[in-house]
Amino acid sequence: MNVIVPWGEVLNGGNILAPGRRYPPGMSEEPAPSRLPLSVAIVCKNSAATIGRTLESVKGLAGEIVAIDSGSTDATIPMIEAAGGRVIASAWLGHVKTKQKALEAAKQPWVLSLDSDESLEPVLEASIRAAVTRDDPAVDGYTLNRKVYYDGRFLNYAWQPERRLRLVRSGKAKWQGIDPHDQLALIDASTSPGRLDGDLRHDSFQTFEEQLRKQVGYARLMAGELVARGERGSHWRLLTSPPGAFLKQMLLKRAFMDGWAGWLAAAATAQQALMKHAITIELARKGKSEQ
Numbered sequence: 001m002n003v004i005v006p007w008g009e010v011l012n013g014g015n016i017l018a019p020g021r022r023y024p025p026g027m028s029e030e031p032a033p034s035r036l037p038l039s040v041a042i043v044c045k046n047s048a049a050t051i052g053r054t055l056e057s058v059k060g061l062a063g064e065i066v067a068i069d070s071g072s073t074d075a076t077i078p079m080i081e082a083a084g085g086r087v088i089a090s091a092w093l094g095h096v097k098t099k100q101k102a103l104e105a106a107k108q109p110w111v112l113s114l115d116s117d118e119s120l121e122p123v124l125e126a127s128i129r130a131a132v133t134r135d136d137p138a139v140d141g142y143t144l145n146r147k148v149y150y151d152g153r154f155l156n157y158a159w160q161p162e163r164r165l166r167l168v169r170s171g172k173a174k175w176q177g178i179d180p181h182d183q184l185a186l187i188d189a190s191t192s193p194g195r196l197d198g199d200l201r202h203d204s205f206q207t208f209e210e211q212l213r214k215q216v217g218y219a220r221l222m223a224g225e226l227v228a229r230g231e232r233g234s235h236w237r238l239l240t241s242p243p244g245a246f247l248k249q250m251l252l253k254r255a256f257m258d259g260w261a262g263w264l265a266a267a268a269t270a271q272q273a274l275m276k277h278a279i280t281i282e283l284a285r286k287g288k289s290e291q
Contacts, residue, residue: 036132039064039106039170040114042085043098047116048075050203055083057119057201061129062112068102076116095182100175103184112167113175113184117203118146124198128167131196141168141186141193146200150261154199158255158265165193166200178225180218208264212271219275226280233281241277246270 040062044051058065065085069077070092077087088105092098103111110132120128124144131142143163148155165173165184177183186193205211226233246266249255255262 035063036061036110036129037108038062038110038112038128038132039066039108040112041099041102041106042067042080042114042116043070043102044068044072044076044080044116045070045092046072046074046076048072048079050117051076051079053119053201053203054114054116055079055085057121057125058112058114059083061120061125063108064106066102066105066107067116068098068105070098095179096175096177099182099184103173103175106170109170110167111170111173114166114200115202119201119203121199121201124196124200127196127198131167131194136194139194140172140188140191141165141184142196143193144196144198144200146202148265149201149203150205154201155255155258155261155265157253157257158249158262159269160253163195164200167196178222178229180221208268211268215268215272216275219272220279222276223279223283226276227283227287231280232284233277235281238274238277238281242270242274245273 038061040058042051042054042065044067055065065080065083067080067085067087068090069080069087070090080087086105088101090098090101093101099113103113112128127144128142131139143165144167145160146162146164148159165186168184168186172188173184173186175182175184205214246269249262249266249269255266258265
C-alpha cells in the first residue's frame with residue numbers, strides 16, 4: 001500500500017517527499033524536521049558526563065555544531081565528532097574570550113551558544129525552530145530561561161527567572177562581562193531581543209558539595225578581575241552582601257518553595273558573595289603591600 005503525503009516538501013531520511021506523491025511502503029509518513037541555518041557553539045573540557053544530553057537535544061535542529069575544546073582527555077571529543085560536530089582545540093582563554101571564539105567560529109546565519117552542561121527542553125527546541133524559520137529581520141537575538149536541574153527535578157524558584165541571550169544572528173552579538181560571569185549581548189544596544197518559550201536545562205552540579213567547591217574557584221577568579229580593575233573591596237559589603245543574597249533567594253525568589261534544595265541554593269548564593277568580597281579585600285591588601 002502506498003502512502004499519500006499531504007504536506008509541503010519535507011526531508012525524510014535524506015529523501016524529498018512532495019505533496020500528493022505516492023511513496024513505496026516502508027518510507028515513514030511522518031515528516032522529519034529539516035535542519036536549520038543554525039550553528040550550535042559550545043565550549044568544553046572533559047564534559048563527557050553532560051555533553052551527551054547537550055548534543056542529543058540539538059540533534060536534527062542545527063546545521064552545524066562547533067565546539068571549542070580546551071584539552072579534554074575523556075570522551076568529550078569523540079562524542080562531539082560522533083554527533084557530526086567540528087572540534088577546535090584551544091587553550092583556555094577565560095570564560096568571555098573562549099565563548100567569543102566559539103561564537104566567531106560559527107558559520108551559519110544564526111548561532112545558539114550553549115555550555116556543555118546545558119540542554120534544550122522540547123518546548124524550547126520548538127521555540128528556537130520557529131524563531132529561526134520565521135527569521136524576523138527586526139530581531140537580532142532571543143533570550144531564553146535557564147533552570148538548574150538537581151536531584152531529578154528542576155529548581156523552579158531558586159535563581160529564577162534566569163533569562164539569558166543565547167540565540168543570535170551571526171555578527172550581531174558579542175560576549176562580555178567579568179569572568180566567570182560572562183554575558184552575551186547584542187552589539188546594537190538600541191535593539192531589543194525577542195523571547196523564547198521553554199527552558200534550558202542546566203546540569204550545573206550533582207551535589208551541593210560540588211557546587212560549593214566550584215564557587216571557591218569562581219569567587220577567586222572574580223575577585224582577581226575586580227582587583228585588576230581597581231576595586232579594593234568593602235568591609236560593609238562583606239557584612240551585608242551575604243545575608244542580602246540569602247534573603248533575596250528565600251524571600252524575593254521564594255526558593256523555599258523548592259524545599260530543602262531551595263534552602264541550600266540560597267545558602268550557596270550567600271557563600272559565593274561572602275567569598276568574593278573576602279578574597280577581593282585580601283588580594284587588594286596584598287597588592288598594596290607589595291607596591
